[in-house]
Amino acid sequence: SSTSSTSSPSPQPPRGPSVKSSALSSGWKRVLRPLANIKLAIAELTAIAVLSSVGTVIEQNKQPMFYVQNFPDQGAKVLGFLTYDVIFKLELDHIYSASYFLLLLALLGASLIACTLTNQLPQVKVAQRWRFRTSEASYANLDVAKEVPDASLDDLAKSLIAKNYQIFIDRKQGEMGDGSTLYGFKGLGGKLAPIGVHASMIFTMLGIVWGIVGGYQGTAMIPEGGAEPFSDLLRPATMVAIPPKGSSALLKVDNFRIQYRPDGSIQQFFSDVAVEDRFGNELTRETISVNKPLRYGGITAYQTDWSMTAMRVTYQDNEVLLPMAALEGLPGSEGKLYGAFLPLESPVDETTKPKGVSLLAKDLESVVVYDARGAFAGVRRLTSKKPITVDGVDIVINDIVASSGMELKADPGIPLVYAGFGGICITTVLSYLSHSQAWAMQSGNRVIVGGRTNRALVGFELEMNDVIDSMPERRSM
Numbered sequence: 001s002s003t004s005s006t007s008s009p010s011p012q013p014p015r016g017p018s019v020k021s022s023a024l025s026s027g028w029k030r031v032l033r034p035l036a037n038i039k040l041a042i043a044e045l046t047a048i049a050v051l052s053s054v055g056t057v058i059e060q061n062k063q064p065m066f067y068v069q070n071f072p073d074q075g076a077k078v079l080g081f082l083t084y085d086v087i088f089k090l091e092l093d094h095i096y097s098a099s100y101f102l103l104l105l106a107l108l109g110a111s112l113i114a115c116t117l118t119n120q121l122p123q124v125k126v127a128q129r130w131r132f133r134t135s136e137a138s139y140a141n142l143d144v145a146k147e148v149p150d151a152s153l154d155d156l157a158k159s160l161i162a163k164n165y166q167i168f169i170d171r172k173q174g175e176m177g178d179g180s181t182l183y184g185f186k187g188l189g190g191k192l193a194p195i196g197v198h199a200s201m202i203f204t205m206l207g208i209v210w211g212i213v214g215g216y217q218g219t220a221m222i223p224e225g226g227a228e229p230f231s232d233l234l235r236p237a238t239m240v241a242i243p244p245k246g247s248s249a250l251l252k253v254d255n256f257r258i259q260y261r262p263d264g265s266i267q268q269f270f271s272d273v274a275v276e277d278r279f280g281n282e283l284t285r286e287t288i289s290v291n292k293p294l295r296y297g298g299i300t301a302y303q304t305d306w307s308m309t310a311m312r313v314t315y316q317d318n319e320v321l322l323p324m325a326a327l328e329g330l331p332g333s334e335g336k337l338y339g340a341f342l343p344l345e346s347p348v349d350e351t352t353k354p355k356g357v358s359l360l361a362k363d364l365e366s367v368v369v370y371d372a373r374g375a376f377a378g379v380r381r382l383t384s385k386k387p388i389t390v391d392g393v394d395i396v397i398n399d400i401v402a403s404s405g406m407e408l409k410a411d412p413g414i415p416l417v418y419a420g421f422g423g424i425c426i427t428t429v430l431s432y433l434s435h436s437q438a439w440a441m442q443s444g445n446r447v448i449v450g451g452r453t454n455r456a457l458v459g460f461e462l463e464m465n466d467v468i469d470s471m472p473e474r475r476s477m
Contacts, residue, residue, distance in 0.1 A: 035114035044108040051104070054093040056269055058087065061217065067093055097212045099238060105205050120195045132181035133439045139450035142439070143457055144464045148472050151447040156440050159467040160184045165438060172442075182440040190433035190454065198425030198430060200444050202310070205418025207219040212351050213238045216410040220251065220301075223309040223403040227252035227276065228298055233408055246297015246409040248431070249283060250276045256402040258364050265365075269306055271404040288327060289407075298410050305405025308338040311359060312398040315342060319398065322359070344372065344391060357390050359397070367397050436460055438467075 034040070059066070064084075073083040090462045093096035132192040148156075157167045165184035172179035208331050216234040227250045234247060255272040275283045275296045286294045294301040308324045322340040343356040357377075358370040369377040369388055377390045380397050387394040449468060453460040 009338070011274040029118065032114040032118050035111050036118045037111075038115075041111045041115070043106065044104055045110060046099075047225065048104050048108065051095055051101055051321065055187075058092050059369035060096065061094055061412055064088075064093075072200055074471070096208075100417070102209060105209055109202050109205050112202055116195055116198045127409065131439075132168075132183050133441060133450070134179070134181055136305055136441070136443065136448055139439065139448055142450035142452050144449075144451040144461055146464070146468060147448045148447045148468055148471060150445055152473050152474050153182055153440060153442045153447055155474070156447055156449065157182060157207075157466070159470045160438055161469060162466075163463060165436075178442055178444055179444045182438070184438040185436065187433045190428050190435040193427045193433065195425030196422060200420045202365075202420075202454055203423060204417050204420030207411070207413035207418075207420055209409040210370045211413030212435065214241045214412050215300075216244060216247070216408075218408045219304075220406045220408060221305070222251065222253040222400050222406070224256055227413035228338060228405075230408070231276075234299070234410060237432060242412065244412075246275070246299045247410075248278065249297065250278065251301065251406075252276055253404045256404045258306070260363070262363070267282040269303065271303055271406070292463045298411050298412065300411075301329075302407045302409070303404065304407045307405060308361060308400050309365075309401045309403045311340045313340075313342060314396040314398060315393065321401075324361075325402070327360070335362065339372070342395065344393060351385060355396065357393075361400060364402060366398055367387070367400075369395070369397075436459065436463075438464070 006113060027449075032068065067084040067431040071078055071082055072088055077083055087093050089220055091100075095101055102416055110224075117273050133139060136393065153169065156168060160167055160182075163186070163398040165186045167184045215237045217237065218234040219225075220228060222228055229248045229250050231243070231286045233251070234244075252274045254274060257270050258266055259268045259270070261267045270289045272285075272287050273294055274285045275294070277283055284294075284296055288294045288301065288303045290303050293303065293310045307326065310324055311322045313320055313322055320342070322342060324338045325337050325341045326339040328335070338361050340361075341354075341356050342359065343354050345355040355372045357372065358374070360368045360370070366379055366381045368379050369390055371390050378388050380386060380388050380399060382399055384433055385396060385397045385398070387426045432455075434453050434456045436451070438451040440447055440449045447463070451460065451464050
């Protein structure tokens with residue numbers, strides 16, 4: 001017998017840069033491992049969910065007086081402790097832009113990145129390697145391990161290919177290919193998908209944060225026929241916010257109307273709005289309502305409120321426009337209530353009260369009229385155009401000039417959020433794909449077969465049985 005050996009050079013001590021690189025890599029792992037802890041990630045998600053729930057219960061980004069009125073510090077307190085002072089101190093009036101909420105999002109993003117770098121990417125790299133098993137003992141620890149007599153590795157490869165496996169064979173030159181090995185896999189997307197889920201979540205959070213710090217928002221109450229430039233209505237969230245493309249245009253309200261139910265309650269309200277450039281040219285037009293906003297140039301205008309601005313009245317053959325004032329919150333009033341005053345006589349001096357007719361309206365359909373003594377004089381529907389005589393004077397109520405209340409928002413992070421959510425939906429489905437691996441080796445006229453999967457083990461065992469059953473039997477002569 002003869003033996004051959006090859007000499008190999010003695011190992012060289014590692015050089016400085018490789019030692020430095022190794023130490024740097026080890027240092028990064030020590031930093032990343034605590035962030036990749038699943039318990040920490042669950043705690044971060046729980047905290048974000050709780051704060052988001054609080055932000056849903058407590059209305060956000062309202063004027064300070066709203067919280068003073070609805071969360072008083074005297075008398076009965078909300079939940080026994082929640083006052084406007086607590087809300088302001090804990091920034092509960094703008095939770096989603098509060099520093100601690102942004103810090104939680106950043107921490108969750110760091111945990112996702114750390115988990116991807118320390119756990120998922122190494123697993124994918126391992127899964128991509130062509131690893132051949134050359135000893136029968138190495139098959140014992142697999143999910144499936146079988147010995148197939150009178151079989152060929154090539155026949156096994158064909159059966160696996162029929163099951164959509166990618167196959168790699170390391171062929172030996174022995175009799176019947178003795179010692180040849182096979183490696184196959186499928187469903188690598190199932191291994192990659194969790195990385196996609198994490199990346200999509202990071203995209204979503206980046207979009208949320210960019211919308212918070214880079215967005216604009218505002219409110220508008222525009223009377224019918226009025227127009228306001230978007231630039232006067234919008235205010236930046238932070239100093240780094242970039243004005244939306246449509247901020248130089250004007251928002252015009254042509255008409256406002258309310259749709260009522262048979263019982264008199266409001267079903268829906270509509271505004272016919274237009275966007276014009278500074279020269280008065282119309283750029284777009286839309287009829288908006290609740291849940292049907294106007295979108296233009298990165299700005300979204302939501303229908304949220306309404307009010308009454310003025311009342312047109314014909315008096316002594318002249319049409320006059322009477323301003324209307326909100327009377328909400330007065331004793332005995334519920335809901336929206338607006339009033340106008342038509343003076344009939346000028347006061348004699350500053351101490352004398354003016355004499356005139358009071359006109360009250362709760363909606364855009366009818367007006368209640370009171371004479372100069374405050375006595376009830378009658379009700380007129382706006383559509384009737386019938387005169388009403390008050391204190392010897394005929395009055396015709398023509399119509400009410402309403403104002404459309406809108407909430408304006410410019411959120412540059414929406415494309416990222418939508419892309420992130422779409423990615424989460426797709427990658428979550430893909431993550432349910434099984435990543436299955438198969439190994440085999442030719443040992444004489446036998447084939448040793450083994451396999452492993454990351455989920456659906458029963459289905460994988462049935463699949464491997466089908467693969468083996470489909471292999472033709474080969475008898476050696």
